Amino acid sequence: MGPFSFTNPAFLGGLAALSVPILIHLLLKRRRLKVRFSTLRFFEAADQRARQRRRLRQWLLLALRLLAVALLVVAFARPFRSDSAPGGPARRERRVALILDRSASLNARDSGGPRFERALAEARGRLGKLEVNDRAALIEAGSPARVLAPLSPPAAILQRLVKLEPGFGAADLGDALRQADGLLAGATRDETNEVWLVSDLQRNSCVSVPVQSLRRDAGLRIYAVGDAAAPNVAVTELHCGTGLGAVSRVTLTSFAEALIAGRLRVRLDGQVILDQPVSLGPGSVTNLPLSLTNVAPGWHGAEARLEAEDSLVLDNTRYAAFYATAPKRVLVLEPRKNVRPFQEETLFLAKALNPAGTGEGVANAAFVVDKCGPEDLASRLRAAGGRLSVVMLPGLRQLPPGSSLLLGEFVRHGGGLLLFVGEGLSALEYDRELADLLPARLGAVDRETRPGWRLQEFDPGSPIFAAFQTPEGGNLALPEFTRRFLLVEEPGSAVLARFTDAVPAVLARQVGHGKVLLVNTSADTTWSDWPKHRSFVPWMHGLTDFLSSGTGAEAKGNLAQAGVDAGEETELEGFAPGRALKLRDGTAEVPARADAAGQCLLPATLRPGLWSVVDEGGRELRRLAVNPPVVESDLAAMSAQEFEESVRRREAEAEAGGLVSRPGGGRKDYSGLLLASLLGLLVAELALANRTLS
Amino acid sequence: MAATLQLNPRVLATVEDLSLVAQTIVEGFLDGLHRSPFLGYSTEFSTYRPYTQGDNPRHIDWKVWGRSDKLYVKQFEEYTNLRGEIFLDTSASMDFGTGEANKFDYGRVLAAALAYLMVRQNDAAGLVLFNEKSVRAVPARAHRHNADDIFQALSKATAGGATAIDSSLLGQVQELDRRGLAIVISDFFAPEETAFDLLRALQIQRQETVAFQILAPEEIELGYAGEVLFEDAESGLQLPVMAEAARTDYRDRLESFCGRLRQECVRLEVDYQRLRTDQPLDYALVSYLEHRAALAA
Numbered sequence: 001m002g003p004f005s006f007t008n009p010a011f012l013g014g015l016a017a018l019s020v021p022i023l024i025h026l027l028l029k030r031r032r033l034k035v036r037f038s039t040l041r042f043f044e045a046a047d048q049r050a051r052q053r054r055r056l057r058q059w060l061l062l063a064l065r066l067l068a069v070a071l072l073v074v075a076f077a078r079p080f081r082s083d084s085a086p087g088g089p090a091r092r093e094r095r096v097a098l099i100l101d102r103s104a105s106l107n108a109r110d111s112g113g114p115r116f117e118r119a120l121a122e123a124r125g126r127l128g129k130l131e132v133n134d135r136a137a138l139i140e141a142g143s144p145a146r147v148l149a150p151l152s153p154p155a156a157i158l159q160r161l162v163k164l165e166p167g168f169g170a171a172d173l174g175d176a177l178r179q180a181d182g183l184l185a186g187a188t189r190d191e192t193n194e195v196w197l198v199s200d201l202q203r204n205s206c207v208s209v210p211v212q213s214l215r216r217d218a219g220l221r222i223y224a225v226g227d228a229a230a231p232n233v234a235v236t237e238l239h240c241g242t243g244l245g246a247v248s249r250v251t252l253t254s255f256a257e258a259l260i261a262g263r264l265r266v267r268l269d270g271q272v273i274l275d276q277p278v279s280l281g282p283g284s285v286t287n288l289p290l291s292l293t294n295v296a297p298g299w300h301g302a303e304a305r306l307e308a309e310d311s312l313v314l315d316n317t318r319y320a321a322f323y324a325t326a327p328k329r330v331l332v333l334e335p336r337k338n339v340r341p342f343q344e345e346t347l348f349l350a351k352a353l354n355p356a357g358t359g360e361g362v363a364n365a366a367f368v369v370d371k372c373g374p375e376d377l378a379s380r381l382r383a384a385g386g387r388l389s390v391v392m393l394p395g396l397r398q399l400p401p402g403s404s405l406l407l408g409e410f411v412r413h414g415g416g417l418l419l420f421v422g423e424g425l426s427a428l429e430y431d432r433e434l435a436d437l438l439p440a441r442l443g444a445v446d447r448e449t450r451p452g453w454r455l456q457e458f459d460p461g462s463p464i465f466a467a468f469q470t471p472e473g474g475n476l477a478l479p480e481f482t483r484r485f486l487l488v489e490e491p492g493s494a495v496l497a498r499f500t501d502a503v504p505a506v507l508a509r510q511v512g513h514g515k516v517l518l519v520n521t522s523a524d525t526t527w528s529d530w531p532k533h534r535s536f537v538p539w540m541h542g543l544t545d546f547l548s549s550g551t552g553a554e555a556k557g558n559l560a561q562a563g564v565d566a567g568e569e570t571e572l573e574g575f576a577p578g579r580a581l582k583l584r585d586g587t588a589e590v591p592a593r594a595d596a597a598g599q600c601l602l603p604a605t606l607r608p609g610l611w612s613v614v615d616e617g618g619r620e621l622r623r624l625a626v627n628p629p630v631v632e633s634d635l636a637a638m639s640a641q642e643f644e645e646s647v648r649r650r651e652a653e654a655e656a657g658g659l660v661s662r663p664g665g666g667r668k669d670y671s672g673l674l675l676a677s678l679l680g681l682l683v684a685e686l687a688l689a690n691r692t693l694s
Numbered sequence: 695m696a697a698t699l700q701l702n703p704r705v706l707a708t709v710e711d712l713s714l715v716a717q718t719i720v721e722g723f724l725d726g727l728h729r730s731p732f733l734g735y736s737t738e739f740s741t742y743r744p745y746t747q748g749d750n751p752r753h754i755d756w757k758v759w760g761r762s763d764k765l766y767v768k769q770f771e772e773y774t775n776l777r778g779e780i781f782l783d784t785s786a787s788m789d790f791g792t793g794e795a796n797k798f799d800y801g802r803v804l805a806a807a808l809a810y811l812m813v814r815q816n817d818a819a820g821l822v823l824f825n826e827k828s829v830r831a832v833p834a835r836a837h838r839h840n841a842d843d844i845f846q847a848l849s850k851a852t853a854g855g856a857t858a859i860d861s862s863l864l865g866q867v868q869e870l871d872r873r874g875l876a877i878v879i880s881d882f883f884a885p886e887e888t889a890f891d892l893l894r895a896l897q898i899q900r901q902e903t904v905a906f907q908i909l910a911p912e913e914i915e916l917g918y919a920g921e922v923l924f925e926d927a928e929s930g931l932q933l934p935v936m937a938e939a940a941r942t943d944y945r946d947r948l949e950s951f952c953g954r955l956r957q958e959c960v961r962l963e964v965d966y967q968r969l970r971t972d973q974p975l976d977y978a979l980v981s982y983l984e985h986r987a988a989l990a991a
Contacts, residue, residue, distance in 0.1 A: 033921070033923065038881060040933050053939075054936050054939065
């Protein structure tokens, strides 16, 4: 038989609980009532004996309780003895799963030097003490964890460590434990299982640890690297908004417990747009607005770099890639001549799309609005040459001659046509001239004295109502309508909104590559008060985007902000199926390929920076910002003890050749015997404690 | 015996005026002794009361019978030369007992009641207080205001010191040169049972003695739990005791002591009465009256 060993030696720390019975003993000893009594003459002889017996009983009880606690603790530690005969091979081969944390936080520099170098030195030192017959596996604690090397001779693992560098992503230590647990299955009776964890035990990496469980027969050794207090500041957000009203900002967060001063520089396409000193208080979050003006359509890259003395330099730089769309050109037909601007019928349409004015030269505008009279419509349509996205017509008393053909051609080639109705509009003329475009045939004018009709239902899936999905989007039930046309829907048209009495209010029709939208009210405030409500502007933006989506003009709204966390495999969409691609960041080039669904899988090894996705011809298809995960910036760490306590243990499953299932094999477990002894002790304690001394 | 004390001595002990307490107890007690022959007869008319069987027909007021056709007997204030000496233990051991009536207070009320009863019957009542030293607080005089002196002395008395039955106290006993009534109120927790010496000395002096042993319920039952640190009221010695374990032996020893005291009293022809402080004073007063009647006879 070999010497005694323990399956869970950490439980022996519970022997500290021996102090509890001693404390109880001392506390009870002091608690006695003091009474001034008439005479003690009737006590002495009798009580002297009782006191002696009681003192003896108390010491016996204390000894029993101490023994009980000690037995319980030792039983939990699972003592066992190997079946090996004395003089035989006492040592069992070790199977070690080495978990190495390579997350972005390992790039930190502590008082003892670079954190990852310390981690590597720790791992090498431990592996160097293994025997030749021992086996070790290497697991990288990424998100998710990866097995870098299966169970192999220690020398092979040491070799594998040579070229390792810290990564840029997050770590999931819980997943790493799960991988280690799987690797250690199937140990024989001559082998012991161990899990070595070399990590900075960053709290954000330990979130999933309590969810996983580790086999009970695997010893867990934790080698924590990194300082307990590592001051750090980081650029945690860089947002570049495009379009009118969009907000751009950079967010600085301090994870330090002291004030840290530094300097922030933000560059857009290499040009400095912000350069200022910053002072970050403990735990503070600082938002600094950015001013992006005259951003040309196309892809852009921004970089915010914070120069400060902190532990982790990696997260002091953050990148952002975004696509600035070209403004959409909208032609608005104004029928009223020689009137002041506020008397124009299309005043609200133009102001809703671009309140800064009409024509070119409006910075960051989403729409460029042009106006013309009915007589100029034909010439404008001819001259547009595909640059025009949407044409908007208020209710016209008379359609310009020849305009119906030009409008039909414009729409069929992908243009968008917005039609309002209004006072004096000839339903017969509209139905005749625009028969191929109108979503519905116009009937008689329908009038309602106040209170008028309201919008009751609208298609929530339609992009023109997308702005109203949020509570702040406005209330479409507020506008009131007093006049309208009775409509007969054309086949193939879709009613996007109806009045309270179910008469269509907004209808759409696909014509060729373009769309026609009919709004059953006037463009001004004569038939409704909708233009005066806050819901009008977002609705106008939504429907203009909707109408212009078929023009082939810039349609990359979903790509406007393009950023991913480093260390994670990410899929990009929207490429031609099977297309060969490349990822470039100026110094490196990584080959990639779009799959059959047009998705391109980005590798987890991309380092932080601005990357371009280019085709074989070198044309930039899109740009991408890769940043370290924000969670890696908070360097707050667990203690080794805290981590160990959070790991759930489970009995190893019955497995062929395993330790537990082998009948009578391997070792003799004494925990059962100890627990039985404990039960006997408790019975004795119970009897002694409840015995009344005479 | 239909006599019951209506007023609880614990309540009465809270009344500072001992004379009021004593008067209340005794009058209440005497009311309970309805038509009892214990009241004496004397030459000085006191009051009328209805005739009961056993009354001497000589005392029937025939004039009243002639007027009302009812039999009344005359009551007279009695003249007597009976001397009653009250020995009250004021040692620290008497200052025990929870609540408002500890042993000392109970003893004081009993002494006051007895003194009042004596004076009411024209007996000469005296008071001796003893602990480490004895003091004749009030000499025995057959004076109707003597009770007030006794009340004042009892009011001023405090419990303290050890119990000593020594030459000082025995000297006081030796001064009792006439046959009379001696009432000892004490717990008799004197060292080495020297309390018996007091009884012997009284018996030698031909005193009709009544020994009232006052005990508190706590010291009879020892109703404590767990470990208790007892401190001797007289010596200050401390003794840790497991109450449950020591209770039986303690009770045996206490009863043994009381038994020896009772036997000694029987041997000395002393009337022994053990009183609990949670009991009414009836037994004590009745016992006094019986002995007084015996002496009068």
